[in-house]
Amino acid sequence: MASHMGSYQLPLQPSRKLHSFHVQSSCSFNKQEPAQNSTGLQFICKKKLLSDLTTWGIGGPCNYFVQVFNQTQLVSAVRYCNEQSMRFMILGKGSNCLFDDMGFNGCVILNRIELLEKIESGVYRVGSGYPFNRFGVMSANEGFSGLEFAAGVPGTVGGAAYMNAGANGQVFH
Numbered sequence: 001m002a003s004h005m006g007s008y009q010l011p012l013q014p015s016r017k018l019h020s021f022h023v024q025s026s027c028s029f030n031k032q033e034p035a036q037n038s039t040g041l042q043f044i045c046k047k048k049l050l051s052d053l054t055t056w057g058i059g060g061p062c063n064y065f066v067q068v069f070n071q072t073q074l075v076s077a078v079r080y081c082n083e084q085s086m087r088f089m090i091l092g093k094g095s096n097c098l099f100d101d102m103g104f105n106g107c108v109i110l111n112r113i114e115l116l117e118k119i120e121s122g123v124y125r126v127g128s129g130y131p132f133n134r135f136g137v138m139s140a141n142e143g144f145s146g147l148e149f150a151a152g153v154p155g156t157v158g159g160a161a162y163m164n165a166g167a168n169g170q171v172f173h
Contacts (some may be wrong), residue, residue, distance in 0.1 A: 041066050041073055041080075043107075050099040053091060053110065055154060059099025064107035070115075077109045092129055092156035096163060111158060128158025 043066050050059025064086070068074040074090075081088040087106030091097065115127030116138070126135060135157055136150025153160065 041068070041077060048108065050104060050108065053108070054094035054097045054099065056094075056098050058101065060101045060103030062104040062106065062108040065110070066107065067110040067112050069112045071113065074109065074111065074113065077107070081107050081109075090158075092159040093131070093154055095154040095159065111156065126157050128156060128161075130157045131155075132157050132160040 043064050045064060046061050048065035049061055051057050053059070066077050068077055078088065078090075080086075087104075088109055089104070089106065090109045090111050092111050111129040113127035113129035114131070115125065116130055116135075117125040119125055122144070132150050132153050132155050136147040136153070139147045140151070150160070155163075
């Protein structure tokens with residue numbers, strides 16, 4: 001990704017082959033306890049309030065909720081939702097998100113992929129769940145320009161890219 005306002009670039013890396021996992025959940029819309037499965041993903045049913053996940057603090061419960069901490073877990077969660085014909089949304093830090101008090105009829109996948117890997121000088125692989133403000137501070141501390149504005153922007157790198165986050169006349173895309 002290159003910002004027209006900045007002077008650095010984060011090249012895309014070829015994706016690694018992902019292992020196939022089958023996600024099983026004993027959750028039903030009537031159950032109230034979490035369900036553990038062989039991939040380590042824990043689906044929580046009808047207990048997670050969306051208001052706890054957003055900066056607005058508004059929103060009712062979702063039918064399913066799961067946190068993912070790496071790309072393999074994310075793929076497994078999305079695959080499970082697709083296999084079950086279940087609506088899903090991927091959420092980061094919940095800034096700029098407003099949910100209905102009636103909740104969300106589907107699965108909320110909370111993205112906690114906070115990977116930050118230095119490939120070589122000036123080249124980083126950054127997880128979509130990495131805090132955008134922390135990324136801005138880190139890049140400035142490393143001597144890069146163009147992301148200083150990110151130091152005060154809430155959310156994640158993935159959310160910033162998706163929403164074209166910006167401040168003070170600078171934009172991230």
